[in-house]
Amino acid sequence: MTAADENTALHERCAEHLVEVWVFQIDQDDTVVEQLRSTLSQDELARAARFLDPEHQHRFIVGRGRLRQILAHDIGDPPDALNLTTTKTGKPFLRAPTRGPHFNLSHSGGTAALGVCRTSPLGIDIESIRIAHDGLAQRFFAASEVTELNSLPETQQQQAFFRCWTRKEAFLKATGEGIARGLDSFQVALSPDESARIKAIDNNAEAARAWKLLDFDPGPEMLGSIALQVPQARLQLRSLDELI
Numbered sequence: 001m002t003a004a005d006e007n008t009a010l011h012e013r014c015a016e017h018l019v020e021v022w023v024f025q026i027d028q029d030d031t032v033v034e035q036l037r038s039t040l041s042q043d044e045l046a047r048a049a050r051f052l053d054p055e056h057q058h059r060f061i062v063g064r065g066r067l068r069q070i071l072a073h074d075i076g077d078p079p080d081a082l083n084l085t086t087t088k089t090g091k092p093f094l095r096a097p098t099r100g101p102h103f104n105l106s107h108s109g110g111t112a113a114l115g116v117c118r119t120s121p122l123g124i125d126i127e128s129i130r131i132a133h134d135g136l137a138q139r140f141f142a143a144s145e146v147t148e149l150n151s152l153p154e155t156q157q158q159q160a161f162f163r164c165w166t167r168k169e170a171f172l173k174a175t176g177e178g179i180a181r182g183l184d185s186f187q188v189a190l191s192p193d194e195s196a197r198i199k200a201i202d203n204n205a206e207a208a209r210a211w212k213l214l215d216f217d218p219g220p221e222m223l224g225s226i227a228l229q230v231p232q233a234r235l236q237l238r239s240l241d242e243l244i
Contacts, residue, residue, distance in 0.1 A: 017117065017119050017212075017228070017230045017232060017233035017234070018117065018118070018119075018233070018234055018236060019115055019116070019117045019122060019214060019226055019228065019233055019234070019235050019236070020115070020116045020117070020235075020236050020237075020238050021114070021115055021116075021124070021216055021224075021226070021235060021236070021237050021238065022066075022070055022113065022114040022116070022238045022239075022240065023111065023112070023113045023218050023219065023224075023237070024066055024111075024112055024113075024114075024240050025110055025111060025112070026058075026059045026062040026063050026066070026107055026110055026111070026112045027055075027058075027059065027062075027110035028058070028062050032062065033058045033061055033062060035065075036061055036062055036064075036065025036066065036068075036069075037061050037065065038080070039065050039068050039069070039079040039080045040061065040064055040065060040068070040080075041080075041084065044064050044084075047060065048060050048061050048064075059107065059110070059112075062112075063107055063112050065079070066112065066114070066240070067084075067092075067103070067114055068080070068082055068084070069240075069243055070114055070116065070240075070243065071094065071100055071101070071103060071116070073242075073243050074100065074101055074116065075100045075101075082094060082100075083095045087176055089176050089177065089178050089180075090178070091104070091173065091176045091178075092104075092105070101116050101117060102116070102117050102118070102119075102120060102121045102122055103115060103116045103117075103122075104122050104123050104124045104173055104174070105124070106124045106125045106126045106169075106173075106224075107126070108126045108127050108128045108218075108222065109128055111126065111128075111218055111219055111222065112126075113126045113216075113218050113224055115226050117233075119230075120229060120230050120233070121174060121176070121228065121229070122170075122174050122226055122227065122228040123169070123170040123171060123172065123173030123174030123175070123226065123227045123228070124170055124173065124224070124225070124226045124227075125166045125167075125169035125170045125173060125224065125225055126166065126218045126222055126223065126224040127162045127165060127169075127222065127223055127224075128221060128222050129158060129159055129162050129221045129222065129223060130162075131158070132161050132162070136161075137149055137161060137164075140183040140184060141164060141168075141183060141184060142183075142184045142185075142186070142187045143184075144187055145164055145187055145188070145190060148190060148191060149161060149164065149190060152191065152192075156192060159223070160190045160191065160192065161190075162223050163190050163192075163215075163223055163225075164188055164190035166215075166223050166224060166225040167188040167189075167190075167196060167198075167213055167215075168183050168186070168188055169225075170213070170225040170227040171186065171188070171198060171211065171213075171227040173227070174211075174227040174228055174229065185201070185202055186198060186199075186200060186201040186202065186208070187199040187200045188213070196213035196214065196215045196225065197213055198211045198213060198227075209231070210229055210230075210231065211227060211228070211229050211230075212227070212228055212230055212231060212232065212233045213225060213226070213227050214226040214227075214228075214233060214234075214235045216235055216237065
């Protein structure tokens with residue numbers, strides 16, 4: 001293989017791990033809610049009915065309905081034909097015989113974000129930047145992260161807290177373990193002058209190098225992050241207008 005061939009092969013391997021991010025609003029009028037309700041499975045409809053607050057029920061319906069629309073667009077099947085199920089920890093996935101991409105959904109308030117990757121499982125999290133309850137960092141973050149957070153100027157600490165939180169949640173969702181793993185069992189970069197990365201997993205810096213963190217902007221006063229277990233990946237923002 002020539003040097004040019006090697007460079008081409010390397011580029012193709014790196015380009016394989018494309019993460020598409022769809023950001024959309026889940027506060028919709030009744031017409032849209034009912035349209036999307038018609039695409040859901042009986043299990044999803046039962047889950048929606050368990051929400052006592054109509055706003056939360058409608059947000060669930062829109063979130064799952066848009067998820068089905070986007071995956072159907074990718075696969076070429078009707079949205080209501082997708083066979084969605086969940087792992088034991090509650091992470092949704094497409095069950096055979098449909099072969100589709102890996103995906104993960106997150107929402108904060110009225111905004112949702114869906115990450116889709118054809119080659120690797122992933123986790124996604126978005127958060128609105130708001131006042132965090134006192135003591136949350138000390139309760140959930142690793143000691144080194146708390147120290148780093150407290151060393152930042154006070155004007156930077158609120159954003160750094162949620163930068164840390166979204167990156168951690170994305171990693172936990174990517175592994176499928178959820179919060180049972182412990183937010184303090186791994187460390188992420190949180191300072192504004194550092195690139196997004198996982199620093200160590202169970203105090204093992206080498207294990208962290210197998211992971212990739214990608215930050216994105218879900219909207220004003222919000223932060224978003226994606227985690228996947230590949231050394232190289234790139235992000236592409238998509239629009240619901242493409243589905244029309």
